[in-house]
Amino acid sequence: MQTLYDKLWQSHVVHQESDKPDGMALVYIDRHLVHEVTSPQAFEGLKLAGRAPWRRDSILAVADHNVPTTGRSHGISDPVSRLQVETLDQNCEELDITEFKMNDLRQGIVHVIGPEQGATLPGMTVVCGDSHTSTHGAFACLAFGIGTSEVEHVLATQCLLIKKAKSMQVVVEGELGHGITAKDIALAIIGKIGTAGGTGYAIEFAGGTIRALSMEGRMTLCNMAIEAGARAGMIAVDNITIEYIKGRPFAPRGDQWENAVAYWRTLKSDPDAIFDRVVILDAAQIKPQVTWGTSPEMVTTVDGKVPDPSQITDVVKRHDMEHALEYMGLVPNMPITDICPDKIFIGSCTNSRIEDLRAAADVLKGKHIAANIKLALVVPGSGLVKHQAEQEGLDKIFREAGFEWREPGCSMCLAMNDDRLSSGERCASTSNRNFEGRQGPGGRTHLVSPAMAAAAAVAGHFVDVREIY
């Protein structure tokens, strides 16, 4: 009896290096997503060794990390960023690799555009030089982030030498409360198992609550698997998966569609499959989540308080908590709702899809950001998401509420472009990492759902979205 992970693994093993089942295996890669930051050294290595890409049609490239979210017609003003993006353009042109360039409507965050184009399909192995590749597991893919040496390895051989992970099943059952989203589920899981809880595991998310999530919600959840330490997160195929893929540009058509769907429907864990670890959550108990520290596991509920390090007996943990509170400028036992952000960021590969924008716009409709909010940004995940949102009039709602409506990219999730926090500034962010300096040197990040970020923008402090919407 096999887990979904077993099935995906077994169907891609080219060669087992060692006779031990936990030894290194040569695994075939179906889809290779490429962006500008982690690929230049890989392309250079390939050229220096006189090698060519093994299978060009497996590669889809896009620049997302460095691209500006305003004034694109003027190009990229930072010469270092510009060179990196131009290097990607040049490599893709030379090697005849499909790339969505900066001014292409299809350009966007690599983990948004793959699924949007149907370039992410069930049963695939998907890799990218980016840890949030786990996102694609929402389509019952084995999808994980790799380093630059491995990017080169996949370019040259279409394979990776990897070890099979252990399996973890995270089961969420029950109905989510009003205003509670996949982001809250993800943060609640990380709060429960810790940022290293999934290290060495591939996580399958299962249960009735997960089945009820849209593909956007499932992507948010799998995206955050890496923040729980797991390289890969995944969810079985069902009708929601198949409906999402149907008709997308890279999706199969005609007879191939029927055959593909028949195969995809087998991509689920057998009923009696055994997992190495099982974690169970009750959806009804999940409240809106807000992080207070500098690691995603430093999280609590919106009705909670900043924790008190003096109550922690573990010395290393206490020390880390003290350090985090000092960095974040917070005091123990302060109510979360007393924390006032300076900036609001709605975007990132975690929460920049149409459903995320709709959820934020629902909260913002007819309202305005509070006087203490210096800047509120919406950065759609792709040109197509942006277009769709504009068709629905969401851009107007955001603008009227005092938000800036930007061009797609990674933006202030990691602040490689000009969108960033200044030292000491506090942000309610729908992104995935609250690490020190992540959104700008000295910047302070609180991770929340899009609805919670919108609610904080209106109130000027964190507030339980369930009370105002």
Place this chain on the structure above:
Amino acid sequence: MEKFYSCKGLVAPLDRANVDTDAIIPKQFLKSIKRSGFGPNLFDEWRYLDHGEPGMDSAQRKLNPEFILNLPRYRGAQILLARANFGCGSSREHAPWALQDYGFRVIIAPSFADIFFNNCFKIGLLPIVLDANNVDRLFREVLATEGYRLVVNLEEQSVTTPSGESFFFDIDPFRKHSLLNGLDEIGLTLQHADRIKAFEARHRAAQPWLFT
């Protein structure tokens, strides 16, 4: 990849859990299209008092005197002693590149994040997992003894303290072999080119929609 056999090196202790890749090498330095030169910006935000940007001359920047790697006694350290979940966060290989470029050859911790751990082997940087109690003891010894060195022997899979006590560490046999011989993994994989082609043909027949 650089060969790795053994290392007798000065140890620097970094006493924080969950050290993430953004801390190891901040994002502004990821704009480089080169593989080298990241050492001066390792732990940039902790190491310097000013904010670093690409192109700055690090020799002219003011060091944070309190940051552990800036203490004279840890200059030239080759072994980094760290806490749990070291290297969590992004997949950026720039993190191991920066550690290696700075001069580290070995990192010892109770646990590592998966992608970081894997990336280290690709460049000949050796991550060693020891149990938390032994790591605790090493922290105490390093802090108590100036000039504290450890001997790391990959062939024997051992870490030996100045008093002669040895700890055994585990490593995948293939990874060990690759490190000891400085093997080119891509070259090794291409020796299986026929197998890859045969697999690809079967895969294409079964799921033709993957190949359009």
